[in-house]
Amino acid sequence: MSAIDLQKDSLVIAGKTYQSRLLVGTGKYRDMDETREAIEASGAEIVTVAVRRTNIGQNPNEPNLLDVISPDRYTILPNTAGCYTAQDAVRTCKLARELMDGHDLVKLEVLGDEKTLYPNIVETLKAAETLIKDGFKVMVYTSDDPIVAKELEAMGCVAVMPLGSLIGSGLGILNPHNLRIIMEEARVPIIVDAGVGTASDAAIAMEMGCAGVLMNTAIAAAGKPVLMASAMRMAVEAGRAAYIAGRMPRKAYASASSPLDATLINR
Amino acid sequence: MQILVNGEAFEADDAITLAQLTEQLGLGGKRIAIELNLDIIPRSEHAATRLKADDRVEIVHAIGGG
Numbered sequence: 001m002s003a004i005d006l007q008k009d010s011l012v013i014a015g016k017t018y019q020s021r022l023l024v025g026t027g028k029y030r031d032m033d034e035t036r037e038a039i040e041a042s043g044a045e046i047v048t049v050a051v052r053r054t055n056i057g058q059n060p061n062e063p064n065l066l067d068v069i070s071p072d073r074y075t076i077l078p079n080t081a082g083c084y085t086a087q088d089a090v091r092t093c094k095l096a097r098e099l100m101d102g103h104d105l106v107k108l109e110v111l112g113d114e115k116t117l118y119p120n121i122v123e124t125l126k127a128a129e130t131l132i133k134d135g136f137k138v139m140v141y142t143s144d145d146p147i148v149a150k151e152l153e154a155m156g157c158v159a160v161m162p163l164g165s166l167i168g169s170g171l172g173i174l175n176p177h178n179l180r181i182i183m184e185e186a187r188v189p190i191i192v193d194a195g196v197g198t199a200s201d202a203a204i205a206m207e208m209g210c211a212g213v214l215m216n217t218a219i220a221a222a223g224k225p226v227l228m229a230s231a232m233r234m235a236v237e238a239g240r241a242a243y244i245a246g247r248m249p250r251k252a253y254a255s256a257s258s259p260l261d262a263t264l265i266n267r
Numbered sequence: 268m269q270i271l272v273n274g275e276a277f278e279a280d281d282a283i284t285l286a287q288l289t290e291q292l293g294l295g296g297k298r299i300a301i302e303l304n305l306d307i308i309p310r311s312e313h314a315a316t317r318l319k320a321d322d323r324v325e326i327v328h329a330i331g332g333g
Contacts, residue, residue: 025331025332025333026330026332026333027331027333029331048332048333049331049332050329050330050331050332051327051328051329051330052330053273053274053325053327054273054292054294054297054299054326054327056272056273056275056292056326064328065329065330065331078329079332079333081332091302091305095300095325095327098300098301098307098309098310099298099299099329167333168333214333215333216332216333217333
């Protein structure tokens with residue numbers, strides 16, 4: 001497959017086609033300028049945002065995130081971060097849909113506890129069911145349990161997003177074997193969400209055949225976030241190209257790259 | 268009359284509309300979503316929705332998140 005073919009390789013989520021397989025968050029940046037520059041450098045087309053109470057009476061003139069990250073240019077993916085029950089997550093999604101003028105693509109995450117931010121699967125399944133019935137297109141953050149992933153797909157989630165490791169930990173892809181099992185079975189995009197620490201982690205996920213990678217902290221908490229955003233863009237592209245190219249088989253012993261006959265040395 | 272806005276007590280004019288309330292809060296024309304007593308009130312209905320004492324209003328917007 002040539003570089004030209006790679007340009008035709010696209011990610012389809014809920015019927016919409018994307019060229020970038022890197023999805024990014026907008027949290028933890030120093031200011032709106034850094035947010036905008038990093039998102040631009042990442043090349044991402046799908047960008048997550050959080051839904052929170054407005055500060056009553058406090059600086060009403062502060063810039064609005066959606067003025068900086070325009071819904072005309074990006075697919076905005078409101079998340080339910082901070083929700084610990086299905087009920088709160090559903091409520092947040094409904095507010096998000098109103099906020100986004102009826103746009104119904106959401107990132108569902110229902111958390112288990114503050115220490116691990118590990119997904120609460122029982123509540124996640126409940127929320128997914130309610131949201132899908134209500135017409136939402138649900139991209140769901142989940143554990144790397146293949147059975148749960150399959151269940152979420154069967155319910156009608158438009159993308160299943162298992163963690164590589166804990167949110168914000170930067171520990172990388174801790175259980176590639178489970179991710180591989182999840183991908184073998186899946187008919188919806190499998191996107192690694194959470195755990196990426198640096199570019200090689202993103203490349204590893206993509207080389208395995210993941211449809212995409214979603215990250216926030218790995219870029220925002222880097223020494224130079226804008227540069228890291230561009231590194232992540234390249235890593236995701238390189239990893240995807242390597243996956244399509246197909247890696248060489250691993251061998252236990254050496255295999256010379258130069259021909260062994262007609263050497264000057266008699267053996 | 269007293270209402271609750273984002274969990275805090277707020278002294279509002281009697282029969283104030285949601286549109287008037289958001290204007291008073293400096294949120295007029297901003298991209299926000301409103302929940303009144305746990306029900307979403309679409310933007311198109313803010314001008315016609317009158318509040319009563321003890322109503323619970325939640326006003327949200329989008330901020331950075333992952």
